[in-house]
Amino acid sequence: MNQSFDIAVVGATGTVGETIVQILEERNFPIADLHLLASSESVGHSVPFRGKNVRVREVDEFDFSKVQLAFFAAGPAVTLSFAAKARAAGCMIVDLSGALPSAQAPQVVPEANAQALSGLSQPVQVSSPSPSATALAVALAPLRGLLQIEQLNVTACLAVSTQGREAVAELARQTTALLNLHPLETSFFDRQVAFNALAQVGKPDAQGHVPLEKRLVTELREVLGMPALKMSVTCIQVPVFFGDSFSVSLQLAGPVDLKAVNAALEAGDCIELVEDGDYPTAVGDAVGQDVVYVGRVRHGVDDTSQLNLWLTSDNVRKGAALNAVQLAELLIKDLL
Amino acid sequence: MNQSFDIAVVGATGTVGETIVQILEERNFPIADLHLLASSESVGHSVPFRGKNVRVREVDEFDFSKVQLAFFAAGPAVTLSFAAKARAAGCMIVDLSGALPSAQAPQVVPEANAQALSGLSQPVQVSSPSPSATALAVALAPLRGLLQIEQLNVTACLAVSTQGREAVAELARQTTALLNLHPLETSFFDRQVAFNALAQVGKPDAQGHVPLEKRLVTELREVLGMPALKMSVTCIQVPVFFGDSFSVSLQLAGPVDLKAVNAALEAGDCIELVEDGDYPTAVGDAVGQDVVYVGRVRHGVDDTSQLNLWLTSDNVRKGAALNAVQLAELLIKDLL
Numbered sequence: 001m002n003q004s005f006d007i008a009v010v011g012a013t014g015t016v017g018e019t020i021v022q023i024l025e026e027r028n029f030p031i032a033d034l035h036l037l038a039s040s041e042s043v044g045h046s047v048p049f050r051g052k053n054v055r056v057r058e059v060d061e062f063d064f065s066k067v068q069l070a071f072f073a074a075g076p077a078v079t080l081s082f083a084a085k086a087r088a089a090g091c092m093i094v095d096l097s098g099a100l101p102s103a104q105a106p107q108v109v110p111e112a113n114a115q116a117l118s119g120l121s122q123p124v125q126v127s128s129p130s131p132s133a134t135a136l137a138v139a140l141a142p143l144r145g146l147l148q149i150e151q152l153n154v155t156a157c158l159a160v161s162t163q164g165r166e167a168v169a170e171l172a173r174q175t176t177a178l179l180n181l182h183p184l185e186t187s188f189f190d191r192q193v194a195f196n197a198l199a200q201v202g203k204p205d206a207q208g209h210v211p212l213e214k215r216l217v218t219e220l221r222e223v224l225g226m227p228a229l230k231m232s233v234t235c236i237q238v239p240v241f242f243g244d245s246f247s248v249s250l251q252l253a254g255p256v257d258l259k260a261v262n263a264a265l266e267a268g269d270c271i272e273l274v275e276d277g278d279y280p281t282a283v284g285d286a287v288g289q290d291v292v293y294v295g296r297v298r299h300g301v302d303d304t305s306q307l308n309l310w311l312t313s314d315n316v317r318k319g320a321a322l323n324a325v326q327l328a329e330l331l332i333k334d335l336l
Numbered sequence: 337m338n339q340s341f342d343i344a345v346v347g348a349t350g351t352v353g354e355t356i357v358q359i360l361e362e363r364n365f366p367i368a369d370l371h372l373l374a375s376s377e378s379v380g381h382s383v384p385f386r387g388k389n390v391r392v393r394e395v396d397e398f399d400f401s402k403v404q405l406a407f408f409a410a411g412p413a414v415t416l417s418f419a420a421k422a423r424a425a426g427c428m429i430v431d432l433s434g435a436l437p438s439a440q441a442p443q444v445v446p447e448a449n450a451q452a453l454s455g456l457s458q459p460v461q462v463s464s465p466s467p468s469a470t471a472l473a474v475a476l477a478p479l480r481g482l483l484q485i486e487q488l489n490v491t492a493c494l495a496v497s498t499q500g501r502e503a504v505a506e507l508a509r510q511t512t513a514l515l516n517l518h519p520l521e522t523s524f525f526d527r528q529v530a531f532n533a534l535a536q537v538g539k540p541d542a543q544g545h546v547p548l549e550k551r552l553v554t555e556l557r558e559v560l561g562m563p564a565l566k567m568s569v570t571c572i573q574v575p576v577f578f579g580d581s582f583s584v585s586l587q588l589a590g591p592v593d594l595k596a597v598n599a600a601l602e603a604g605d606c607i608e609l610v611e612d613g614d615y616p617t618a619v620g621d622a623v624g625q626d627v628v629y630v631g632r633v634r635h636g637v638d639d640t641s642q643l644n645l646w647l648t649s650d651n652v653r654k655g656a657a658l659n660a661v662q663l664a665e666l667l668i669k670d671l672l
Contacts, residue, residue: 196579308570
């Protein structure tokens with residue numbers, strides 16, 4: 001096989017799809033032909049790549065035998081409609097929708113469980129986890145060997161961009177209306193998100209957990225290789241455009257040495273540790289970056305068996321698009 | 337003694353001080369003369385009370401023997417400078433600054449530990465806890481008898497008004513600047529707070545805890561009567577003007593019955609329980625209200641020994657001014 005590949009990006013006009021195209025160019029991914037695909041509404045748009053505007057075509061009419069690898073960044077329904085067709089055409093798949101069962105497409109974060117890519121049946125299908133699971137996996141991976149985790153508590157402060165363009169537009173629109181004393185309108189969110197914190201992102205099940213929270217638990221357990229990890233997760237929507245933040249509290253079997261934790265985090269892949277009383281933020285640090293920022297590494301109050309962390313990560317880039325491209329790089333490595 | 341009292345409010349021009357005056361009027365507190373006091377910068381201002389504008393006078397020159405009760409709502413320094421003088425003049429004190437040691441002025445939230453007011457030496461001094469401790473105490477008080485709490489994890493999403501007027505003005509200024517693509521200026525906060533989440537409110541100690549977090553732990557342990565309660569607390573600053581929200585996770589000794597938890601919360605004082613998949617928010621529910629809203633009552637994921645809650649409360653009103661007035665009402669009850 002030649003040294004370059006024909007690639008498709010499904011959902012190329014979305015926030016994540018566009019960022020995938022941008023990162024493919026940044027990292028000089030060996031691409032011969034790039035095919036940008038989307039639903040009929042987006043046909044006619046174009047996305048810049050290597051100085052040209054690449055036109056977006058309709059996914060329904062695409063012949064996946066033209067490409068060796070496809071990114072699916074357009075939501076579960078689109079993946080369920082076209083992934084099988086792509087695979088039948090011999091196309092490798094990196095899915096970001098969470099629609100494919102792990103048995104068919106394992107959840108992988110290279111910094112945590114790259115080994116899960118070996119021995120998969122051809123053509124390979126792999127899942128890039130949700131932005132929250134990806135960020136947490138990157139930060140917790142280097143601590144697995146060090147800590148005996150009895151319980152993981154996470155409060156995820158999610159940026160509106162996790163919900164896509166409409167959500168971003170609504171935060172901007174609501175904020176402007178409120179500052180101009182105009183009546184507030186809600187369409188995407190069920191209530192005011194500007195200058196507010198929404199405790200629930202999506203519809204809860206009978207147990208009170210929302211899909212985003214259950215997906216985070218399932219994916220994180222798989223990626224960290226800790227299927228029995230006890231977790232409490234609360235995903236809240238904060239009025240932040242880009243960059244997720246995480247308040248993380250780990251209950252451990254015994255006292256933990258913070259020096260060892262800091263050393264492990266320092267040595268971890270794609271982690272930037274912020275020390276000495278400083279702390280990272282979404283806007284000031286994470287956005288546009290390829291690493292997960294970790295700060296406020298400390299014990300519980302009067303409890304050295306507790307470890308608390310604050311994480312922040314670019315939900316669109318590190319949490320989704322970059323992880324997907326990293327997976328694609330690993331998939332083609334053996335083929336080069 | 338007559339049926340009405342002469343009252344002083346120290347810090348009358350602050351967000352909390354003004355709200356105390358408003359609540360004293362709303363609840364028809366038996367007041368003969370109301371004395372509004374502040375630092376020299378605020379002298380000349382006036383605050384409306386019972387249809388009149390009451391002029392603010394300088395606290396330095398005030399003779400506390402003129403009043404039977406004083407609210408201190410102007411920060412630790414002012415309390416430390418004038419509380420002793422007020423007490424020497426025979427004046428009862430409700431302090432909101434956290435400056436007085438519990439031995440002299442117990443932390444009290446009427447819904448949780450009103451009994452702490454009995455048997456105090458005259459003139460009585462009592463502390464109204466921080467807004468976070470007050471909200472958590474109201475919500476957790478009815479659960480004390482029901483649950484065996486091994487660990488309490490709290491991520492507090494604090495409104496900027498918790499930091500006072502300057503902080504509120506800075507969030508508005510930064511938001512407007514960003515929406516108009518003007519350069520961002522920070523003065524009160526150490527970095528951009530608009531469309532961001534700040535992981536640290538105040539300067540951390542050698543263990544990485546900030547004063548607000550340590551105060552919350554100390555006060556909550558005292559008010560709930562659980563001096564050994566294990567806690568992990570993260571106080572974050574979110575771009576919300578009014579209303580604190582809390583993501584709370586309790587680790588229990590054994591499985592908990594959610595029906596019993598909901599029943600206990602329903603029966604609790606000053607709690608509004610939001611059920612059936614809905615949830616409360618600061619802006620939509622808590623602001624301007626006299627109750628603490630509780631929602632998202634659920635187990636951990638696959639873990640019935642975990643209890644998760646979402647709380648929201650008006651930090652200025654229920655968290656501070658109203659609690660202080662409730663305390664004053666209890667202090668004068670026996671004197672009526």
